[in-house]
Amino acid sequence: MTTHETMPGTQGPTESVAATDAPALPQVGGNLTTAPPDLVKRFWKYEEALMADDLPTLDALFIDDETTLRADGAGVLLGSDEIRRFRRGRGGAAQRHIASVQAVPVSDTAWLTVGESLTVAGGRGVQTQLWRHDPEQGWRIATAHITGPAVVLDRSIWREAGAPLVAPTSSGPLDGMTVAVKDLFAVAGHRIGAGIPEYLETAAVEPDHATAVAHLLANGASVTGIAQTDQFAYSIAGRNAHYGTPPNPARRGSISGGSSSGPASAVALGQVDIGLASDTGGSIRVPASYQGLWGLRTTHGAVSKNGTLPLAPSFDTIGWITRDASTLRRAAAASLPENGRHTLPETIEFVVDRTLVEQSDPDVVEAFDWYLTGLGRGATEVSLDAGHPSPAQAFPATYYEAFRVVQAAEAWASHGTWITEHPDAVIGDVAERFADAALMSRAQHREAREILDEARARWEHVLEGRVLLLPSVASVAPESDAPDEHIQAVRTATLAMTCVAGILGRPALSVPALETKGGPVGLCLVGPQYADLALVDLGENIANRQMNQEHLAARGFGAREQRTTLTGV
């Protein structure tokens, strides 16, 4: 397609990148030929390198500078380092042909090109490139903006979607609101896929809505679609190997968090108002925390699990993920029984267990402490594990280990038979977790259960009616391409903190209040049982309070505060 005939160069040397002529592609409506010949060569060189995923050439064709930028629907990458990193993680661009190019002269040393491309698969894209010339390097790209072809639906977020998929069954306080249902809930007329294509194939069509789905529909909400989950919800990463990792718009290139990965990303992207989700070990709090969202894990048993697929019934709870407290409150109010709504005292006491908080990364601890100070009201330090009969046992590691054993035993009881019959259906780290679960003995399970029962009683005694504060997770969202060992380490550190609410059966709210330099982290409020709605009100109050300006200024960045305002909802 290309020839190497020499064209007269008029704009300086091009030695650093071998120049080629334009491939024999038509220029439908284009005027690229009005551009300097050396720029035209570079333009086609870039296209050729892009199609070949020739990273050194692509790198060389972008100006090596911290102001170089590349923008697309996921946001702006600033500086050639960030762009290089993105390029290495992308795994090549979709094959495309240039259908037309508009070339706009800006100055002697700057041209802008706007190319329309047709992808081989049939879609259409547009890219704007600002080219700058310098005598040493010739023409290179200073800024690029890419709009890719429209996809039907992002299958890393959605397993199925409609316009809407299910209409409201009645009018109510959720009128006009849209819901992403995690693929563990029955939606009448549809199947449950649980994040596993083979499970979906073998599943029967559900005759009725899960109770939690029916609550939302009866209050005016519509179901936009069924959103992705980690396989059988047995992960908090959101890296579903079958369907891909959903985007995390709060921290580009990082994992979404799981297992309620699809509902969380759909909410974060503004595609729906409410994510209907479940939380066993942190499956609502983790993605909410990673993506700067509100998330509520309800009191164990407060919302019926009828019509949902279990993971570990002793800990499984229903909940919601939203962009704002008011929507979360409405979803919760539509779903929680009216006769079990405990209130909180007006001057509720906060308590903090330092050992628990310090399971987190130092930057998370710092953000938590800074926020707590800014609250301008005290928090009582407690030792949750005080009064332990054998203090040699480590807190919280002992309890996380007992939680892990009970969760595994129950998960195997829920899905072991199916997994045995479909040995290749579940893959990756979730498969390894089930393989471990299969080996769990009854004695191990019983012993772990006893540890948790004892702990629960003791912890309740320490907490009384007070609200425990801690970071929702141990770290900001790890990068999507992090090695499995890193994801596993993050999982262990986070579950040591999140399992506390599961062991207690208490409601836990993640408020998008903390901000580290690496991204958002949730502030977790673990409240008394059945105080779910009061906990949301409390979270909203502390998020809306005016923080002391000096306190804000002293930290130097309070971007999360501002961003929350910016979403305008």
Place this chain on the structure above:
Amino acid sequence: MTTHETMPGTQGPTESVAATDAPALPQVGGNLTTAPPDLVKRFWKYEEALMADDLPTLDALFIDDETTLRADGAGVLLGSDEIRRFRRGRGGAAQRHIASVQAVPVSDTAWLTVGESLTVAGGRGVQTQLWRHDPEQGWRIATAHITGPAVVLDRSIWREAGAPLVAPTSSGPLDGMTVAVKDLFAVAGHRIGAGIPEYLETAAVEPDHATAVAHLLANGASVTGIAQTDQFAYSIAGRNAHYGTPPNPARRGSISGGSSSGPASAVALGQVDIGLASDTGGSIRVPASYQGLWGLRTTHGAVSKNGTLPLAPSFDTIGWITRDASTLRRAAAASLPENGRHTLPETIEFVVDRTLVEQSDPDVVEAFDWYLTGLGRGATEVSLDAGHPSPAQAFPATYYEAFRVVQAAEAWASHGTWITEHPDAVIGDVAERFADAALMSRAQHREAREILDEARARWEHVLEGRVLLLPSVASVAPESDAPDEHIQAVRTATLAMTCVAGILGRPALSVPALETKGGPVGLCLVGPQYADLALVDLGENIANRQMNQEHLAARGFGAREQRTTLTGV
């Protein structure tokens, strides 16, 4: 949010557009403040005008020039006239806040800004603007590129979609191919919506796949989703008032064509390989023609209509829309019975009826004649209506009128009861058509049926085993915002041509071969009954032949030829 404090202007007068300061929005990571103050004012002025849909101000902030351009995922608008027209048809932009701006100095009189925006609904967008300064007009936009927030799915195209919605039931020649199923076909476990939300609500879940769906699944294809149709398929425009008009990527701002609007746009956008559709009066040929696609209306009765919603059973047929002949052939081969595949003679004779061709707009006639000449093989002129017993009757108007009456009577027989019971469910021009249909007398229906039966026999005698050539439609796709009367006039002219295949029960192939200055038009091949596959082969042969270069050059534009190649499939 804005103040009118005067800032020192350093870059020339700004009288033509009243300047305002930046609203009190945070600049997360931005550096807009490094730009010239007058440019900063203009930037915010633009945002303010965009949010208010203040068209005069928006117009004034773009350079008034034929090189000014605006690009987004749908393509490039070139020149301020086109941009103004787009702006007037858009009905305002989604409400958004600017979250960050990167400002890039290019020269003394040119800056580039890249803004990240958060829409009020929660999504994220990016826009690049090239600003140029002149002493008279100050800073104005020379080029703009916009990427809007990602939507779940485009509901003008899709009623429901999955990842996939239905997996293949077997392996075969369609392995890896994806299908958009028009919302008139049963997909097991889903309901038929027929383009009418109220119909969807009252529909039962289908227990089995329609035969035409099952054929594709059994040959390796998966169903991506259920795509939109005009209400009960009773239109050829594709302007579904409930779900919106799908985009026509071949002619931006124009209608998609209908009634198989969703499958056609999904194919044109590269979202699927195959559109499974139906054609009563032109519902496959019209959208294929408007969008530069291949479309086959099969021989009446050749593919079972089991599991599909009828419109007018005397004319209803199954067919497919694709981007290339090879995929169309594979879909047809997977679906047509093996024992009824008639061949065509190697030197098939083409026939043309000038009266029929000249139902089209002059530019379509010109493109048709030019193409025919370029084919380098003769076409025999025939008069389809030769031997008519009462030659005073107009051809083809008389037959279109009879077709219209029979279609209406049958449509009412199919859906009259449901429409009577749901008086507000069907809206717009389709409702008017059904209202007319309700008044059709038995005598009218019988008389029209007799006219068609007589015509069919006579036309078959004229055509014999030959292939009739004509433009697929009477005009290029009308603009989406055209008045109803214009759409109705286009409908009448086109149906006068398309109804011929319906009356004959013959297969009709639309080949994306003609190109007018206003956009693509299909070349229609009406072949003998049961020669469906041979007709696709014939269409592929004539589309692939090398057209004489002098002939191409003489016309000055053969872009359609090139574009077909460009899709690379």
